[in-house]
Amino acid sequence: MTNAPTLDTTDAAANGTLSFEDVLEHVALRREEFARQKFVPRDMIDEFKQIGIYRAATPHRFGGDALPPSEFLRMIERISAVDASAGWVTSFGSALVYLAALPLATQAELYKDSPDLVFAGGLFPVQPAEQVPGGLKITGQWKFASGCKGADILGVGIRGGDSTAGKPRTALLWPKDVEIVENWDVVGLSGTGSHELKVDGVVVPEDWTFIRGGTPTVDEPLYRYPSIAYAAQVLAVVNLGVGRAALDYAIKVGAGRTGITGAPKLADRAYYRIDLAKAEATLRSARAFFYEVTDEAYATVVAGDPVPDKLAALLRLSSTHVAKAGASAVHTAFQLSGTGAIYDGNAMQRYMREALVPPQHAFLGDGIYDSAGAVLMDIPPFPGFI
Template sequence: MTVEMKNQNLNKTLLNRVLDEVRARRDEFETKRHVPKDMIAQLKELGIYRAHVPKCFGGDGLSPSEFLKMIEAISEADGSAGWVASFGSAQVYLAALPKETLAQVYANGPDVAFAGGLFPVQPAKKVEGGYIVNGVWKFASGCKGADLLGVGIGTGQGGKPLTAVLKPEDVEIVENWEVLGMRGTGSHDLKVKDVFVPDDWTFVRGGAPSIEEPICQYPSIAYAAQVLAVVNLGVARAALNEVSQTAGRASITGAPKMADRAYVRISIAKAEATLRSARAFFYEATDAAWESIMKGDGVSADQTSMLRLAAVQATRAGAEAVQAAYMLAGTSAIYDGHPLQRHLRDAMVVTQHAFLNESMYDGAGSVMLGVPPMPGFI
């Protein structure tokens, strides 16, 4: 066995161990309404938070598909854990910080967890050498386990959010994540009062990177949509697996088993085909953009549009597959503790994200027809 094969086996063993831990603790995440720091530590061990850290700072240099498939696997185990893990992609955002700042960020190693609550943007007071930051920001997923936190303090180049990076001790987490779906993401509000942030600890989200590595050339806003969309591919797989595993059980009413009913077989096959088709498109678009970067051609507007389109389609197809599984499961699925309850609630939350809503189809259609898309789409 080669060294490479041994490393692959070790990585697979570690992934399976982490996935088992996530499955065993997903009720805990939901009850606590966040993924605890000791679980974040295991995600760090798995390499989630160093996957896209620049190699010059000890990162692993994974391709987008490699990272996305890890998030998909974690999301199959638990949607909230997958959502929190997906913010390992934020290192692509952080590459817009100055090199000297990045050296400080990764001074103790590449396993740095970043979380942000960028909106609503709160204009900060400009002072000599930086900004005085005040305000409250929403939807800071994973904030309770983060090593660094970002908040939106204005607009930068191209109207994109200017982001201030802060230490956890400078931020108050307002625990108000009272939702039905994605409960374990801990997407609480962030509150900051009179904190000075130096200029070199701010960056424009989606701005030009200071590091010249391939992953830094990948469209960061499109990628932010992808890492969330892939969560629904994992949640949908879990939902369809749940139906398949229970289809052979006897009905409490004496009716034929689910597997013996033609409409169940037809519905599960259609859901499987829809999910696999969306997944294939998703990774096809991802790999096409990455291959273009690796060849030195960058990513075209058309390719970026396809990334956005594939992300929203994966989100919708995943949600539809979960809904189909729920409909097939019958009355057993209405109970609080049934796995499909969580899958259904989680999948519908993903569809509501601003990067993944119905307007993304309009943006992609605009690019296809040569019409200027909405601002920020490309």
């Protein structure tokens, strides 16, 4: 779905009867609104809750779905094909896997009202935290808190200590205790609302902090899946959706009417068909690799075994590869589309802007190829890679 349909909006949302397809149509209708106001609004977040996005990584023991990663990733891929910003924001429905490292009592408190919990975090730069009676006193400002305006709980990155072996921690805060500094002004993924978080002297109990990727206290398969790799996957799959949308658009336009100059329509030109077919093959190949290793890794943890380092490295490698393959597909579709693609109203403009962003993320950069290659050849990668 690449063009906004005409939709007769009903009271389905209020009645809790929305289907996944309903929500995709609503996203298509409102994506320009998201980009213009620079965030996905709370009523849209509530619709995502209804279709299970924000219980997908909640433990079964707290009423959640704890979905296998490939099931969640496919949902984000489809949302991203309609709107990349909505896909990026919903991708953080996976972030509850981090919260599984909290004490069980803290998790029970978080989920006591509902398993549908929206978590957003601004984790960097990591800030010092002062030990005081009652916990840790938090002060500082953190970047890139995607989806923060619709979050139920927020996280900020703080320095660890002896108890964390020096690893940084995340401290959880309620939105009322955090100021959102609205400074998200970007070319692509403008609707993600990735503003900064500012906290001034709030005391957080230590039981409400956790090590990102730390040992989970919940014993369910999803929380044995490599959490850092999963964090990369949910971002990379956004570009898989954007690439799919761009190629679908190019196919639709290419099969259209003859141009005003009388030249053959695009579908009748060999170069158009050849390059489009190559892009299709490249994107589908990257997608197959991506889901193949995802399912292999999850089957490993379901069987009760740890994911081997080389398989974890393939999860990281396939994520970077699919993010770049998606961007390449968009670039090919844009080039093939000719002069029409340079106009603001052309869908290719949106696809180009969005596809530029995911490969810029630190989790998806070219350095991942180096580290993945190192692991495959039994050479230590950089710290924190797997």
